[in-house]
Amino acid sequence: MENKNTDLVIKNLRKTFGNNKVLNGINFELREGERVVILGPSGSGKSTFLRCINWMEEPTSGEIIFDGEIVTEKNIRRIRRNIGMVFQHFNLINNMTVMDNLLLAPLKLKLMKRDKAEKRAMDLLRHIGLANKADAYPASLSGGQKQRVAIVRAMMLSPEVLLFDEPTSALDPESIGDVLGLIRELADRGMTIMIVTHEMSFAKEIATRVVFIDKGCIIEEGTPKEFFEQPKTERVKEFLEKVL
Amino acid sequence: MNNFFEKIGELFSTPEYIDSLLHGFLLTLQISYFALLIGIVLGTVIALIDTAKPSKWLKIPKFICRLYVGIIRGTPMALQLFIMFFVIFAVKGFPSIITAIIAFGMNSAAYTAEVIRGGILSVDAGQTEAGLALGLSRFTIFMKIVAPQAIKNIIPALGNEIITVIKETAIVSMVGMYDLNMAAKDIGSGQNMASYIVPMFVAALFYLGTIYFITFIVKRIEKNLRRSDLRAEK
Numbered sequence: 001m002e003n004k005n006t007d008l009v010i011k012n013l014r015k016t017f018g019n020n021k022v023l024n025g026i027n028f029e030l031r032e033g034e035r036v037v038i039l040g041p042s043g044s045g046k047s048t049f050l051r052c053i054n055w056m057e058e059p060t061s062g063e064i065i066f067d068g069e070i071v072t073e074k075n076i077r078r079i080r081r082n083i084g085m086v087f088q089h090f091n092l093i094n095n096m097t098v099m100d101n102l103l104l105a106p107l108k109l110k111l112m113k114r115d116k117a118e119k120r121a122m123d124l125l126r127h128i129g130l131a132n133k134a135d136a137y138p139a140s141l142s143g144g145q146k147q148r149v150a151i152v153r154a155m156m157l158s159p160e161v162l163l164f165d166e167p168t169s170a171l172d173p174e175s176i177g178d179v180l181g182l183i184r185e186l187a188d189r190g191m192t193i194m195i196v197t198h199e200m201s202f203a204k205e206i207a208t209r210v211v212f213i214d215k216g217c218i219i220e221e222g223t224p225k226e227f228f229e230q231p232k233t234e235r236v237k238e239f240l241e242k243v244l
Numbered sequence: 245m246n247n248f249f250e251k252i253g254e255l256f257s258t259p260e261y262i263d264s265l266l267h268g269f270l271l272t273l274q275i276s277y278f279a280l281l282i283g284i285v286l287g288t289v290i291a292l293i294d295t296a297k298p299s300k301w302l303k304i305p306k307f308i309c310r311l312y313v314g315i316i317r318g319t320p321m322a323l324q325l326f327i328m329f330f331v332i333f334a335v336k337g338f339p340s341i342i343t344a345i346i347a348f349g350m351n352s353a354a355y356t357a358e359v360i361r362g363g364i365l366s367v368d369a370g371q372t373e374a375g376l377a378l379g380l381s382r383f384t385i386f387m388k389i390v391a392p393q394a395i396k397n398i399i400p401a402l403g404n405e406i407i408t409v410i411k412e413t414a415i416v417s418m419v420g421m422y423d424l425n426m427a428a429k430d431i432g433s434g435q436n437m438a439s440y441i442v443p444m445f446v447a448a449l450f451y452l453g454t455i456y457f458i459t460f461i462v463k464r465i466e467k468n469l470r471r472s473d474l475r476a477e478k
Contacts, residue, residue, distance in 0.1 A: 056373055080379040091374035095392045104388070105378035157378075 007032055007160055007192060008053065013062035015048055015216075022048045024216040025062070030161070035193040037203040037224075040213035041239065046196045049213060050165050053194070054083045067160070081109065084154030088166040090146040092138035092153070098125065099134040102153050111157060124152040128182060144175025148182055155186075162186065164195040200243055204228055212236050251442040261431050261443070268427025269450050271341070275423070276410045278345040283352025283409065284402075290353060291360035297382065309357070316354035322415050324351055329419045344416050352409050359405055363398035364390060396469045403462030407455050424450055 008030040015023040022045045030036060040046045051057045053064060055076045064071040066079050093101050102121035106112040112120070125131045128148045138146055147167060154162060164183065168176040180202050187193060187206050197203055203210060203224065210227040212220045212235075220233050228244075231237045255261045290309045296302055316324070328347040329340070367390050375385035417426035428447035432440035 054377060056376065077379050077381065080377060083377075085377035087370060087373065087377075089368075089370050091368075091370035093371060093374060093389050095389070104375075105380065108380055108384055108388070109378075153378075 007067060009063075009065040010053070011063040011065070013049070013052060013064065014060045015045075015052055015057060016060045022216050023052065023059075026213075026216070026218055028211070028218065030192065030194065032160075032192055033190055033208075035187050035191075035206055035208045036195070036211055037207040037209075038194065038196045038211050038213060039200075039203060039239070044213045045216040046213045047165055050163050050194060050196050053163060054080050054085055056085070081105070081111070081157050082160045084157070084159035084162040086147070086150050086154055086162065086164045086167050088169050090138075090143070090150045090170075092141075092146050092150055094138055097135050097137055098130065098141070098149050101138070101149065102156050105153075106156050109157075117156070120156065121152075124155060125149075128152055142175060143171045144178045147171065147175070147179045151179070151182055151186075161192045161194065164193065164197070166196050166198070168197065168199060198243075212239070214239075248442065251437065251439050252446070255431070255437065255442055255446060258436075261437070264422075264427045264431055265424070265443070265446065265450070268422055268424040268430075268447075271416075271422060272410065272413050272424040273454075274341065275344050275348060275413045275416065276406075279348030279352055279413070280406055280409055282345065282349025283356045283405070286349065286353035287356025288360055290357035291364065294357065294361050295364045313354045313357055316351055317358075321348075321351055321412055322418060325415060325419060340419065340421055344413070344419075344421060348409060348413060351412075352405065355405050355408070356402065359401040360394070360398055362401065363394040363396075366397045367393045396466075399462060399466050399469060403458065403466075406458055406462075410454060410458070411451060 008028075010026055010028040013023055013026040013028075014021070026049060038046045038050065048057055052059045055064075055071065055073075058073075066082070069075060069079070071079055092098075093104065096104065099118070099121055102124065103114075103117050106117040106120075107114060122131060122134065125134055128151075130145060130149060133141060133145065133149075138149075141149065151162075151167075167183065168179050171179060176199070180199065183193070183195070184206060193206075195203075195206075205224075207224045209221060210224050211218055212227070212233075214235055220227065220231065220236050222232075226232075227236070228240065231240060290313065293302060293305050294309050294313075296306075298306070325344070325347045328343050333343040333346070371389050371393065372385055375389050376382075380388075413423060414425035416423050417429065420426075422430070424447050428443040429440070431437050431443040437443065
């Protein structure tokens with residue numbers, strides 16, 4: 001029986017770049033409040049999988065159903081408002097201040113009044129200890145600061161799901177802790193999260209479910225306990241031996 | 245050497261010579277100005293088509309743009325000028341200044357298109373992705389995010405193109421037009437001056453002065469645009 005609160009259903013998702021088959025039929029469901037960590041070797045397609053969900057990459061075939069609605073070219077812009085995304089390289093808008101980065105979507109999409117949006121932005125910045133950087137340009141922030149701003153930017157529209165694409169891979173060890181701390185906090189508040197990461201201990205700690213992808217297919221999935229302590233497949237055992 | 249300075253004095257004190265030089269200079273500026281105007285407008289259109297997201301509607305326009313840029317950049321400016329004068333606009337009484345403006349404008353468009361295309365492509369793809377992920381339209385992303393960043397990379401190269409066009413227009417003397425270059429030759433070959441070096445030296449100063457002025461303006465604009473880049477606080 002299908003759960004009433006299913007946010008996201010993915011059916012037979014395939015993605016090819018030229019002759020390169022990156023995703024070979026992925027079936028996946030995400031329910032509200034879940035925190036799914038996607039693991040896999042590099043080049044396995046895990047980032048592409050995440051990027052297909054909000055059509056950063058247009059799927060070659062298959063269906064993505066978000067809140068009961070099939071995602072198409074026509075409705076993707078509206079659906080993206082409900083799917084926040086955080087990138088490996090932060091992607092703060094370089095020609096805008098931190099504050100303008102946060103205000104961009106709410107004001108441009110006319111989803112909030114300016115004073116309300118500014119208040120929310122300021123609250124969020126204060127929360128991550130960067131209120132004093134509101135008028136600074138991204139170029140003057142450290143990597144960890146940029147990523148935390150990017151996370152609160154994604155939170156501005158109160159999305160139903162947050163996608164994290166290797167959010168700490170471009171950071172120095174000290175900043176990693178700050179960024180993971182913020183993600184942990186969102187998790188504790190019940191945010192639905194999908195995250196591609198190489199931080200195994202964080203994955204173990206935060207995940208409600210672990211999904212292992214190799215060669216464009218989901219090889220194994222389960223709770224962190226099952227996955228890390230009793231892996232079912234040889235491929236995962238091999239992977240865990242190398243990374244743990 | 246004394247003779248040289250005497251001649252310069254003579255050139256500047258003869259109203260007829262000054263008149264010729266200023267006439268020539270004015271034509272050079274007119275052709276350059278309008279050609280650059282056409283070049284920037286047409287070049288921007290070509291660059292936008294060229295960098296737009298591929299779709300079936302744009303297949304043919306994109307092909308035409310690539311072909312156009314390829315042909316213009318692959319043939320000599322002087323030949324393009326001849327084709328305009330002696331083939332396409334070989335109509336008796338057609339004003340030669342218009343022909344020259346079109347020839348240089350069309351040429352400049354191809355180079356300007358490449359400059360703008362380069363500027364747009366130099367903006368990190370992550371900037372566009374950030375906009376897409378937030379649900380913004382491609383138009384908004386271009387206007388608010390890509391264009392303001394691209395322009396910083398475009399301005400220096402565009403300054404170079406402006407300078408190139410101003411100097412290149414000197415070849416209109418090949419089709420008998422009386423620009424600054426032609427004026428220098430005309431004065432030099434006259435009975436009274438009987439010296440090429442002096443008027444050509446003066447014409448060189450006119451070109452140099454103009455280009456220094458343009459360079460100064462472009463540098464100022466560049467500085468203004470970069471201000472937001474590096475400073476931490478507003």
